[in-house]
Amino acid sequence: MKGLRxxxxxxxxxxxxxxxxxxxxxATAQINDYVLDACHFRITDPSYHGxxxxxxxxxxxxxxxxxxFNPTYDQSFETSMxxxxxxxxxxxxxxxxxxxxxxxxxxxxxxSEPPLPGEDRQLILYHAxxxxxxxxxxxxxxxxxDTRVRTLSFCLIRRGVxxxxxxxxxxxxxxxxxxxxxxxxxxxxxxxxxxDAPNDGDHHVP
Amino acid sequence: MLISPPFLPPRQPGESDDAYVRRAMxxxxxxxxxxxxxxxxxxxxxxxxxxxxxxxxxxLDVCAIADGVLVHAQAPTPYVSDPDHPLNYTGSWTSxxxxxxxxxxEIGEGDDGAVEFYSIYxxxxxxxxxxxxxxxxxxxxxxxxxGQAGRIGGQYNRMHFEILADDRxxxxxxxxxIADVSTxxxxxxxxxxxxxxxLPAGVACCHADQNPQGSLHTPALQNDPSxxxxxxxxxxxxxxxxxTTYRRNGEIVGVCEDPASDVEYRLYDLATKYYPxxxxxxxxxxRLGRVLGPDALTPADAPHWRKxxxxxxxxxxxxxxxxxxxxxxxxxxxxxxxxxxxxxxxDSRCTDSDTLDLLQNLTASxxxxxxxxxxxxxxxxxxxxxxxxxxxxxxxxxxxxDSTYTKRYAWMEQPDPDGLGLSQEDVARRVHHAYFLxxxxxxxxxMDSAPWxxxxxxxxxxxxxxxxxSASELRQLLPVSAIRExxxxxxxxxxxxxSPGVERNIAQYRTDLNKALRKxxxxxxxxxxxxxxxxxxxxxxxxxxxxxxxxxxxxxxHDGKIHDDNWYVPWQGRGFLQLTRPDNYFKYWAFLGRTTxxxxxxxxxAADEEAHKHRDRAPLQDAKHxxxxxxxxxxxxxxxxxxxxxxxxxxxYWAWSGAAPFADKWPVLQREIQSLEHTRQVYYRCESxxxxxxxxxxxxxxxxxxxxxxxxxxxxxxxAYTNALMVLSEGLPFLxxxxxxxxxxxxxxxxxxx
Numbered sequence: 013m014k015g016l017r018x019x020x021x022x023x024x025x026x027x028x029x030x031x032x033x034x035x036x037x038x039a040t041a042q043i044n045d046y047v048l049d050a051c052h053f054r055i056t057d058p059s060y061h062g063x064x065x066x067x068x069x070x071x072x073x074x075x076x077x078x079x080x081f082n083p084t085y086d087q088s089f090e091t092s093m094x095x096x097x098x099x100x101x102x103x104x105x106x107x108x109x110x111x112x113x114x115x116x117x118x119x120x121x122x123x124s125e126p127p128l129p130g131e132d133r134q135l136i137l138y139h140a141x142x143x144x145x146x147x148x149x150x151x152x153x154x155x156x157x158d159t160r161v162r163t164l165s166f167c168l169i170r171r172g173v174x175x176x177x178x179x180x181x182x183x184x185x186x187x188x189x190x191x192x193x194x195x196x197x198x199x200x201x202x203x204x205x206x207x208d209a210p211n212d213g214d215h216h217v218p
Numbered sequence: 219m220l221i222s223p224p225f226l227p228p229r230q231p232g233e234s235d236d237a238y239v240r241r242a243m244x245x246x247x248x249x250x251x252x253x254x255x256x257x258x259x260x261x262x263x264x265x266x267x268x269x270x271x272x273x274x275x276x277x278l279d280v281c282a283i284a285d286g287v288l289v290h291a292q293a294p295t296p297y298v299s300d301p302d303h304p305l306n307y308t309g310s311w312t313s314x315x316x317x318x319x320x321x322x323x324e325i326g327e328g329d330d331g332a333v334e335f336y337s338i339y340x341x342x343x344x345x346x347x348x349x350x351x352x353x354x355x356x357x358x359x360x361x362x363x364x365g366q367a368g369r370i371g372g373q374y375n376r377m378h379f380e381i382l383a384d385d386r387x388x389x390x391x392x393x394x395x396i397a398d399v400s401t402x403x404x405x406x407x408x409x410x411x412x413x414x415x416x417l418p419a420g421v422a423c424c425h426a427d428q429n430p431q432g433s434l435h436t437p438a439l440q441n442d443p444s445x446x447x448x449x450x451x452x453x454x455x456x457x458x459x460x461x462t463t464y465r466r467n468g469e470i471v472g473v474c475e476d477p478a479s480d481v482e483y484r485l486y487d488l489a490t491k492y493y494p495x496x497x498x499x500x501x502x503x504x505r506l507g508r509v510l511g512p513d514a515l516t517p518a519d520a521p522h523w524r525k526x527x528x529x530x531x532x533x534x535x536x537x538x539x540x541x542x543x544x545x546x547x548x549x550x551x552x553x554x555x556x557x558x559x560x561x562x563x564x565d566s567r568c569t570d571s572d573t574l575d576l577l578q579n580l581t582a583s584x585x586x587x588x589x590x591x592x593x594x595x596x597x598x599x600x601x602x603x604x605x606x607x608x609x610x611x612x613x614x615x616x617x618x619x620d621s622t623y624t625k626r627y628a629w630m631e632q633p634d635p636d637g638l639g640l641s642q643e644d645v646a647r648r649v650h651h652a653y654f655l656x657x658x659x660x661x662x663x664x665m666d667s668a669p670w671x672x673x674x675x676x677x678x679x680x681x682x683x684x685x686x687x688s689a690s691e692l693r694q695l696l697p698v699s700a701i702r703e704x705x706x707x708x709x710x711x712x713x714x715x716x717s718p719g720v721e722r723n724i725a726q727y728r729t730d731l732n733k734a735l736r737k738x739x740x741x742x743x744x745x746x747x748x749x750x751x752x753x754x755x756x757x758x759x760x761x762x763x764x765x766x767x768x769x770x771x772x773x774x775x776h777d778g779k780i781h782d783d784n785w786y787v788p789w790q791g792r793g794f795l796q797l798t799r800p801d802n803y804f805k806y807w808a809f810l811g812r813t814t815x816x817x818x819x820x821x822x823x824a825a826d827e828e829a830h831k832h833r834d835r836a837p838l839q840d841a842k843h844x845x846x847x848x849x850x851x852x853x854x855x856x857x858x859x860x861x862x863x864x865x866x867x868x869x870x871y872w873a874w875s876g877a878a879p880f881a882d883k884w885p886v887l888q889r890e891i892q893s894l895e896h897t898r899q900v901y902y903r904c905e906s907x908x909x910x911x912x913x914x915x916x917x918x919x920x921x922x923x924x925x926x927x928x929x930x931x932x933x934x935x936x937x938a939y940t941n942a943l944m945v946l947s948e949g950l951p952f953l954x955x956x957x958x959x960x961x962x963x964x965x966x967x968x969x970x971x972x
Contacts, residue, residue: 069512070861071327071729078855089769092859096726109725111718128713147718154712155702155759159767165718178719180762184769 045206048075051097051175054141056202060195072096075177081192087184091192095177100169109176110167111148119146128153130185136166136197141204143170149193151185160185164196170205219323219684220285220691222360222948223675224339224379225278226961227270229949231884235682235744238949240599243267243675245376248581253673254559254612255577258638260566261614263671264338264380269367277375279363283337283678285690286321288356290661294343294368295654307651313368314654315342317349318661319358324688325681326408326548327729330390336663337674338380338618340655343368357972361948381677382669388558388611391672392550395558400447404545406510410742411547411683413507414554417448418541423533430534431492431523437534444529449553450537452507452524454482454739456882461526466553468602472527482739486809486873493520496811498866501873502737507537508544510733512862516811547683555606561614562668566626576607608676619658619667623649685741686732692724694969695751696760697941700934701892701899709894709933716971720761727764730865731794738869739878744947749881749910752939754868756931757796757914765858766791766798772834785829789822789838792858794868795914800826800838802871802917803854809870812853818845875917880909885943889953889964892933900964901933902940902952911935944968 042057048066055064055077062079075095080088098105103114112119112135121135131153138145147166161181168175177200183191223242233241244267246252251266269277294315295305305312317339324331345365349358358364367377383391393405399416420441424430430437442448448471449464457480463471478484485504486497493500499513503522509515515538522538535542550556559570568574580603600608615622627648633639640648658667687695693716701711735741740750758764768790772782784790791798797806800822804814825837840846856863872878883906892899908926909919915929926932940963943950951959952966 067860070726071733072726072861074726074861076859078859087769087771092765094722094726094859096722105725108721109718125715128715150717152759152762154700154714156767156770157704159769161767161769163717163719163762165722176722178722180719181767181769 046075048095048175049073049097050173051095052206053175054204054206055199056204057199058202060199062199081195082190085190087187087190089181089184089190091179091182091196093177093179093196095175098167098174098176100172100174102174106167106169106174106176109165109178110146111150111165112146112167121148130160132162136164138166138168138197138200140168140201142207143168143175143203143205145169145174145200149182158186162191162193164193166200168200168203168205171207173205175203175205219325219333219681219686219688220360220946221283221678221681222281223678224267224280224283224337224377225270226281226361226948227272227278228951228959228961229947236599236679239675239679239682242270242949243379243678244270248577248584251370251376251378253608254610254614254671255568255573259568259574259577261561261568261612263382263612263614263616264340264378265674266370267367267377267379268373269375269377277367280339280342280365280367280377282319282358282360282362282364284319284321284323284360286319286337286358288317288349288352288354288358289320289336289663290316290318290354290657291345291349291352292316292657292660293345293350304647304650304654307647308371310372311369312371312651312655313341313343315345315365315368316340316655316657317342317345317364318657318663319364320663323691325391325410325684325686326405327732328407330405331407331686333383333390334387335381335383335391335672336669338378338382339365340378340380340618341368341370341376342366357970359968359970379674381672381674382616382663383672384665384669385613388670392556392558392611393548395552396549399545399552400543403508403543404549408548408684408686409506409510409546409736410685411680413452413505414545414547414549414551415450415452415507415537416543416545417442417450417535419445419447421448421535421541422539423528423535425531425533429523429525430536431521442528442530442533448528449551450524450526450535451554454505457482457879461524463527464553468553468555468606471529472532474525474527474532476525480879483876483879485739486870490809497809498811498870501809503538505737505739506544506546510737513810547680550609550680555602555609556611557609558611558670559613561612565629566615566617567629573607573610573612576603576610579603580607605676608673611670611672613668613670615668616658617652618656620653620656621659622667623652623656683742685735685743685747687728687735689724689728690972691945692728692731693971694945695938695942696720696755696969697937698967698969700756700760700937701894701901702931702934709892709899711894711897711899714760717762723761723764727794727861727864730861733862734794734865734869737866738873740869740872743882744943745883745885746878746881747946748885748939748942749877749907750868750872751942752907752935753911753914754794755938755942756935757791758794764793764864766796779832781833782835783833785833785835786826786838787835788840789826789854792854792867793864793871795871797857797867797871803857805874806857806867806870807850807853809874810866814850815845818843821845871914875913876919877910877913880906880913880919885939885950887940887950887952887963889955889957901936902963903936904939907936907939908932941966 045054060079060081062077064077067074077093078090080090107113107122113122127133132151134149136147145168149164151162152160162183164179164182179196182193182196223239225242246265253265256262294313319337322334342365367375370376422439424437424439451462453460459476459481461474489497489501495516499509499515502509521536523534524537525534583603630638630640696714699711699713704710740746768784768787770783772780775781786799789800804819828837857867885904887902887904890903905923911929912920952963954960
């Protein structure tokens, strides 16, 4: 699958996190640019060392990112994220993919299908570098109780495109200490759309 | 596209889709409601069908042929005996209930794979109140009852049934009409059904006894001496492979069947034997006659020898030769009779000489037939003449547009021999009758009044071979609920929801899943599809997880030993059928032509055995196997994250595990009851499907059928299979509590999300 790993136009930067009484050790932030169809964006990965790749080999192109967001947790696990590039005006698709509806003045949970017991749906608002968006965090409500996990869905909208995706798992339902929800949300918030991308106009949203 | 006939009689065990469609759609005859030409050699855009009867001599209801939306509904006028009533124009009553549905679906990928067509149900005597009162745009689902066949000129239980499409969609439905089929291959955006090869005149062939494939010696080739091109159809069915050779005019030269009755089931073995450098591409070559990709055949000119009938006798031809062109049923090949006739220039009469010749030949052949079966729908199927006439696609002015009435029928006022010499009074009555039935202006289909008309029976029989699933069709495969053993002996029924994650997975993986189903011969067989999804849905937790959840903590048993249910981690299940354990991953990588170290494979096999024996994942941990390369670790992860790998790994596993022979068996469904916490749940057990589940879950079928009960989540798999049979097939019997066959399972709730 070497052919897939061509999406990153990355640079490595050293950044200093501010606001601490005692300056922390420098963290290595990984900043990578990706081109996924008409979505050209940059992700800042503060310290998760996740692997990101654009899958252009499959029929539906996707950006795939996998990371262990909480390596100190005693039952280490990887969270897999998958992003799709969609048309911003396809409101039904955006709602289907994110679990939220655009309403006057913001976003609301799409409860057209009533929540199942234990689903614990939560509206998440995103404030990415130059895009806004929303999504839902919810628990598996079916299957073996011991293996249920919490997942995240979202769409970020910028001009004519929507970057929609999800993350699974972001928590073991039976162990809230395992949660990496805040870190995943922060990673999504780090996304910056690059509007002046070369050949930007040539990309199409399938 | 999923499509059904408008009448759904019970299916007979072992009956093919083609035979079922033809049995369900009868009643027309030349001059009497036939397509494309009926009375007085006028174009007739549909078929007059007679509703079949059920066991209690009741005419079957009319059902929607595909999912769609309502475009037009006209409730039937109540019967009156007044001979002057326009609907008594022919001397007896003609029903005027009418429904028009618009169907938007897919037959392949990309823009040209998305198609729209309309179905018209005319002369209905009744329709459900919900439809009568519905507004245009209301959803109608395939197999929903939409009315009752009425009367046509006094004949009871009759319906005029029509299928239309506009210019753009006819191109999409039929593919480009290639003038010279010997110069290029057919479409690749859609590929289904039989595979067709165009052999050039004088094709190189050899008359050897054995397949030259894999032979050390170059076979002695000679050129076919007949000097004409041939057209060869390759069909896989129930394990067999048959090649039928045609001439350009559709005449059959001969049929050659592979002597191995299970050759289709052994395609994986043949691909690894004949195309060892990249068996995956070789498999596609054997299945589809060409490699649609993305794998590339290695070497690119690797031969594909097949034995076929030629006038000089059976001969082997290399079908991967550049001079042999490749097509599929998706191209609606001209040599099998598919052709388009634009008849918009004239009046209602057919003047197309080819059509009239076909009609004359059909009439002559029927006159000559000793059984005098006018419809030619016996067990042998339609005659070649009938088939070619049915594969005529005609662009002509619809008979349902009153604004074109004069243009179409003015000729009737002319005296013999050019017209019928109708009087002014006759014309007035006729016009009044027609106006009662016309709906085109009201329905506002959004296309001009000269659409393309398909012969409905042939259209449905043809597209039943497609099997490409739209997003909506794929969603319906998810049952609305499933039962699960929550704790030992405690069962619950849980809702299966369409979460945002499921919607994204469907959007991200559907095209590659459709391609894998096509490549591995699953797509155009409803029972295979149902067996595949009956397992894939459960394996992926209803499309939510493409990797197995292995979050259960290892447990210590009473004597302190660790017991880890997920002892095979990090080689846990990934992909639609959850490829599991190192040997399966390595087998899959070999199928993709990836080179791995044989000693590593042995090492991991030993570690796997050790881990299994002690129920402990420690021996399989990557750190213990330094020969594992970074590429391998990525390949392993890709099976859960990269769309094409998620689907193709499942198809490959299906192929090598021998699931298809069990999936092909007629499903014998046993009604069972499972007690839940507060209620009881009916489900349908099926042994042949259970064997498929065993191949998926255990890696092999079982000799003792009772051990199928040990398959993980078997009851949910039965439920998913039953639901998939309902979505993908029709006419299957489901016993109710009194052991009476019904057309749907007890307690069945279809998923109805558009």
